[in-house]
Amino acid sequence: MQISELAAASGVPITTLKFYLREGMLQRGRSTSPTRAEYGPEHLDRVRLINALTNMRGLPIAKVREILSIIDAPQGDPVEAMGSAIGALPPYDIAHESADYPHAEAVIKSLGFTFDPNFPATRHLESALEGLDHAGLEWNENILSRYRDALVPLAEAELAPMKSMDTQEAVIYAVLGTALYEPLILAIRRLAHRHLIESQTPTVDPEAPNARE
């Protein structure tokens, strides 16, 4: 197909496709004349991938490029590739003054995971635990095991399709899946809270004094 057909098939304007070509994010098509190039289904897949990445909330174009270059690296340890690709995802604005993550280290070890201070989620966990501390919310072993018990089986189910994928497919799936199921998880949790609060609370008479009085 020609670039105009690639634009129509992907829903991405030609000017944007030309930007992807110039930036090296999208490979040039097979030249059929000095001014024409032919694009195939692999180009359409690539445009859809770039589109999914550029549409992610908070993912700047520099990080899109970084993730694409990890996906394109033909060699390498798949675990490391997936770690780097997921590490390029937002949030980035979680500051932490030192390279020490004392709370996260204790929690990660108690969960039976490997502690790696260079994996960004370690910093995210430290910051989450500090946020709970500052607000006076608990995170003892009981509470943490509740999150582990819910999330580890979920993570296993999420990763199951990767068994039949090659490294490149697995890295793409890991990046898209990590980022795009996160908002689903948060939305379903908030909806579950509301559902449970509604179904547990007896209907309140608005004229009655509330529980505080």
Next chain:
Amino acid sequence: MQISELAAASGVPITTLKFYLREGMLQRGRSTSPTRAEYGPEHLDRVRLINALTNMRGLPIAKVREILSIIDAPQGDPVEAMGSAIGALPPYDIAHESADYPHAEAVIKSLGFTFDPNFPATRHLESALEGLDHAGLEWNENILSRYRDALVPLAEAELAPMKSMDTQEAVIYAVLGTALYEPLILAIRRLAHRHLIESQTPTVDPEAPNARE
């Protein structure tokens, strides 16, 4: 205690405390002289609450004020109060062209929850489902039940402490808990992914051709 002692106990600078007083977010202390006021433990609790809210990523001061005014409303349906307070939390930048949430409505009904187009998580869910569609990731009934089965028991455990709280305490707990356990959930999920990928993948010889070749 005097305002300087309140600053020391809370770790919040006096200038910030004076800002909270001017903005009506913090109640004035009991006047003991024309230039002095006495603050009690209820003021310290309030400063800690304001602090927890203002430290939340992406929560602007206008929304902090909105949440505080919901917390301070002495009357009202607790379910509605919690819904409004949670509805004031980020993310806000999820645009949706229409007031129709066809995918979210179908999913919410299939999960057995009540569909309410005005609850912000409904819009978040619609946007999450659209994101999955655009990236070609699946969200069929099997996949959704996996999230429900993990998240509903978790939500139940999270809400359990609210049974012994009055409305005001429950609204505070709902707002802080919703916002502050979210980063914990996302961090633990990413750590679980990495842990599972590492433990499932046989060690790769870096000299060997990878799975793609």
